[in-house]
Amino acid sequence: xxxxxxxxxxxxxxxxxxxxxxxxxxxxxxxxxxxxxxxxxxxxxxxxxxxxxxxxxxxxxxxxxxxxxxxxxxxxxxxxxxxxxxxxxxxxxxxxxxxxxxxxxxxxxxxxxx
Amino acid sequence: xxxxxxxxxxxxxxxxxxxxxxxxxxxxxxxxxxxxxxxxxxxxxxxxxxxxxxxxxxxxxxxxxxxxxxxxxxxxxxxxxxxxxxxxxxxxxxxxxxxxxxxxxxxxxxxxxx
Numbered sequence: 001x002x003x004x005x006x007x008x009x010x011x012x013x014x015x016x017x018x019x020x021x022x023x024x025x026x027x028x029x030x031x032x033x034x035x036x037x038x039x040x041x042x043x044x045x046x047x048x049x050x051x052x053x054x055x056x057x058x059x060x061x062x063x064x065x066x067x068x069x070x071x072x073x074x075x076x077x078x079x080x081x082x083x084x085x086x087x088x089x090x091x092x093x094x095x096x097x098x099x100x101x102x103x104x105x106x107x108x109x110x111x112x113x114x
Numbered sequence: 115x116x117x118x119x120x121x122x123x124x125x126x127x128x129x130x131x132x133x134x135x136x137x138x139x140x141x142x143x144x145x146x147x148x149x150x151x152x153x154x155x156x157x158x159x160x161x162x163x164x165x166x167x168x169x170x171x172x173x174x175x176x177x178x179x180x181x182x183x184x185x186x187x188x189x190x191x192x193x194x195x196x197x198x199x200x201x202x203x204x205x206x207x208x209x210x211x212x213x214x215x216x217x218x219x220x221x222x223x224x225x226x227x228x
Contacts, residue, residue, distance in 0.1 A: 050214055
């Protein structure tokens with residue numbers, strides 16, 4: 001069965017620090033999709049990135065970067081030079097090709113202090 | 115383009131009552147999924163609709179049901195409400211069903227059952 005683990009429940013950093021949010025997944029499918037979502041205090045989940053299992057290229061988008069490693073079943077998310085506006089709960093999610101159930105991790109609450 | 119809208123935003127109901135939540139997807143999106151978010155269980159998949167048909171269902175009792183209309187709008191119904199149904203109910207839309215299509219979430223309906 002598919003499973004997503006975000007071991008870090010809460011992280012607190014000071015503005016401008018770099019921070020990495022960990023995501024480890026389990027799946028039997030060879031084709032699957034990984035996602036990261038941000039949930040700010042307003043409650044609405046915001047889509048950040050999607051990765052398919054055949055694309056292990058790391059991606060960078062501004063201060064955000066993602067490291068996908070199939071060998072360790074991890075899809076980690078790094079925020080460089082964090083800002084107060086980055087404070088939110090971040091969710092990693094997995095969707096298997098043969099199972100359309102989107103499985104979310106428990107989320108990591110990131111607090112960035114000024 | 116307008117985002118996913120959900121109505122109502124807040125709802126208070128009594129045990130035993132039933133409730134209907136509404137979701138309007140992003141224009142052009144044909145797939146609608148519903149999720150329940152609680153502090154204890156996190157984000158859990160309820161069901162997904164595409165072309166007015168339920169394509170996938172999560173592990174929830176039959177009291178939870180839904181439907182999709184020809185304009186892709188969707189409703190979710192919970193009958194015989196229980197205290198444990200208190201949650202944030204999130205609707206998400208995507209262009210097509212399943213696979214790797216990213217989902218865009220609405221602000222949610224916060225349901226409180228007393």
